[in-house]
Amino acid sequence: MQKYLIKDLEKCEGQLVTLSGWASNKRESKGLVFIVLRDGTGWCQCVVSAETVNESVFEAARSVSLESSLTLTGKVVKDERQMGGFEIQVTDLATIGEAVDYPIAKKEHGVDFLMDKRHLWLRSQRQWAIMKIRNQIIFSIHEFFQQEGFVQMDAPLFTGNACEGTSNLFETDFYGDPAYLSQSGQLYGEAMAFAMGKIYTFGPTFRAEKSKTRRHLSEFWMIEPEMMFYDIFDNMDLIENFLRFVVSKVLANCEKELALIGRETEVLKNIVKPFPRLTYDEAVRIIKGEQDVNGKNSILTLESDLALVQTRIAEVEKEIAEREEKIKTPGMKKGEIGFNQAQIDKLKHELGDLEEQARNIPQWLNSARNFTYGSDLGGSDETVITRLFDVPIMVYNWPHEVKAFYLKRDPDNNKFARGVDVLAPEGYGEIVGGGERETDVQLLTDKINEHQLPMEAFEWYLDLRRYGTVPHAGFGLGLERLVTWLCKLPHVRESIPFPRMYGRLLP
């Protein structure tokens, strides 16, 4: 018999089909077994009735354990109550591989446990949806650059030179010499762009930062376009068009997946609006609360956020106390106790998060109030400023001391470098860093010395300026940060199949 996929069932109403997959859930009563089958393309409830199948098939259905693989045949019937709108009335069923004691249960788990079981966690609906969205984003990135005439290039992963200092590099042994895992393909991208005009790299990057925060990975995927004859403003135009393109494709093609993870799409639909472009000076004034945005003040907004958190803490504490009291009342049904217990667990988790926020926000307020002009924006500063906007913002013209050596000095004011950071809304912070590149050999040489980088490693890079230099610009986008924001995930670790981060090398 011809094999079918769950995503195609709507075309098969009334037909007899054979499906293969895994049992993601099972419920049973006397003469009925409900198996929720997943096959990678979707989920579908399959009903096995003792009246319509023979005894051995019914016994096989009854003994199916969670995540056992199986093949079944049945009739496709419309049923509005089901996810996908259809169910299968099974006529035949056989187990392929039995799963004994599948560790991920049908309830909430802690992060550490789930990360240890990442290879199995990927099978769950939420993780599946995130990976589908990640796939769409990757595809759309290639689609955009290819249709804009960019040439994709692969930069080396072993490098002898550190482009932004050595402190965050993973050192490896390269035939007896030290080599570093790439932190950025940008310098090589520039060289390639002098040959091709417009290029983009798409590859892994490694940063040995001992960071344990919701936005850091030790291994992540970066997209780095580099364009000849572009200045910083052309660069910002491109970034804006690019992000708009990717977001619109995700909205158009991942409606189901976004709904599955509960991502409301209002903010994503805003992305058609122009992205505000702020200079560093303006951004600092906004962070310090000296300048309002659409009537919103950063400090006041943060203070009211803190007040909201504290109100919510009081509410949650009250509800927990009430439910705990309720459980104690005699004669309560076991099911009702269980329900209340589950609610209490959930509320306690929320309380933990809220208390964490209540600890963090005062620190952020402090950091925003006392922001010293001339320093880089910290993670909390980014959160503070992006909360005031409903679209990504671009901050450009940074004090040259805090930015990389290769950024071009602003010709109108040499205190500034022509770098640009794109900060995502909803508190997600930096997703893109880029800028116009320095073209002057002498200025570059000075900067390399200033950063105490080994000159001999950069001779080839200086050659790009010696032989026909032109204005050019580019940027780097962190794929996982984009996925995390578009899916509104609480942490980057869910945005990549197998995250590598401080303290996490398995599985």
Added chain:
RNA sequence: UCCUUCUUAGCUCAGCUGGUUAGAGCACAUGACUGUUAAUCAUGGGGUCCCUGGUUCGAGCCCAGGAGAGGGAGCCA
């Protein structure tokens, strides 16, 4: 590197001021139930209370050191 919260059954968590034999729900096993959506109900097997040392008549609880995890700062995409 620093600050902060945490570690009790396979999982998620209770465990009061240090005091008898450490509990619940889920999962698992057996049984009941013909439409369930984390199904429900009954029964019952399951413990190195993270590790090491200390205080005490007595430690899951107190103290010291260590390990691991969550969140944040710095740094970054």
